[in-house]
Amino acid sequence: MDAQTQHDVLIERSLDEQARQLFVKDFRSHLASQVVGGVPVAYYQVELPKFVAANGRPPKSKDEIRQFMLTNPYYQFWSGLQRTSQEMMWDSVIDSVERQAPALNARAKTLAAKAKKSTNLGSLRLNPDLEIPRYHTGVDIHIQPGGYHTEFGADDISAGAIYDRGVHIYLMGGMGSENDSLGRISSNWFRLEHPNLKPARILDMGCTTGNSTLPWGRMFPKAELHAIDVAAPVLRYAHARAVSLGIPVHFSQQNAEHTDFEDECFDVIVSHIMLHETSNKALPKVLAESRRLLKPGGIMIHLEIPRPDDVFEKFMFDWEAYNNNEPFSMGCRESDLIGLAREAGFDPEKVTFAQADAGLSSGQRNYSATGFLFPMLKAEKSAPVSQQRLRKAA
């Protein structure tokens, strides 16, 4: 079954294209539910006993595990298929996008023109002079040809169109019909944790197609919702998609390390799986910028990729870094995000991790034995002491 919500810029699929894309989706489901499970078996029943017999101790680190697992035939078998499925995924989507690109670009332009004439359909502000960070230009992240930022013509939205369909296949539909489960998780969590807070201005960093942004708009329809990304094609797509789905969002092309928003202008700043696609140098800057932009009492939530404790799972999650062009994911996963947020100036007592379960089925959880929990780095910007006293008095 294919349950992706239709909107004006989602690619249409011919019967052949649809069959090919659904094949890749099912192939990935098969790998996640039937094939990858053999890797822990190969580790625990074959390779680990050999290692312990030879060394008199279990492996000390994921890198030690990697050294001997790389030559295990079953691991090689799964790893090769997994990589191939990723390449097949983009290939199957790119054919549809290439075929329709002129029509899709024109449709996005029409939707943007409609928004310009309206006061409640959001906006799009692009900056052709923005320097795209090297952590994007240096590598085609997760093997998406051209990454998020490459433009294949004027007014191009191809990267957004490719990502929207690709990510649906990537997680085998596990992100929901609008690929929005992460935004639903973070916004629901925020509302339950802070039932009395009604944010007036919200910023989503690294929004791509706006898939995780829109749930915030639905949760807080009275808030002014902003979303930024460094990449123009995904922003054009996100704007057209949001207009089509009827949620007003102000999109702008900006680097989350240093934006042009004024100090202390947002009540909530969120990001969803953005940090692990920035470099170790960029990470502290994004956190410092988040703090600068938050109003006193405002809240930052950066939802990130899972950070398992188990050494074998750490080795498995590293697969993405070594084989799926996610070179920064390892650095982010290993970085002390809480420490970095404190260094960025957040009150040490106001920085925590919360865990969000993405609700993926066991087949979609892939190789993770302990579930698929997304950590959320949460920090509150302390109000100045004078304001705290006023609040207490009130």
Ligand SMILES: C[S@@+](CC[C@H](N)C(=O)[O-])C[C@H]1O[C@@H](n2cnc3c(N)ncnc32)[C@H](O)[C@@H]1O
């Ligand atoms: C994995 S995608 C996130 C997708 C989306 N937020 C979601 O929930 O599915 C990462 C996005 O972050 C953007 N990005 C990475 N570094 C950025 C930065 N420094 N400033 C703004 N956007 C950035 C990328 O262009 C990309 O669109």
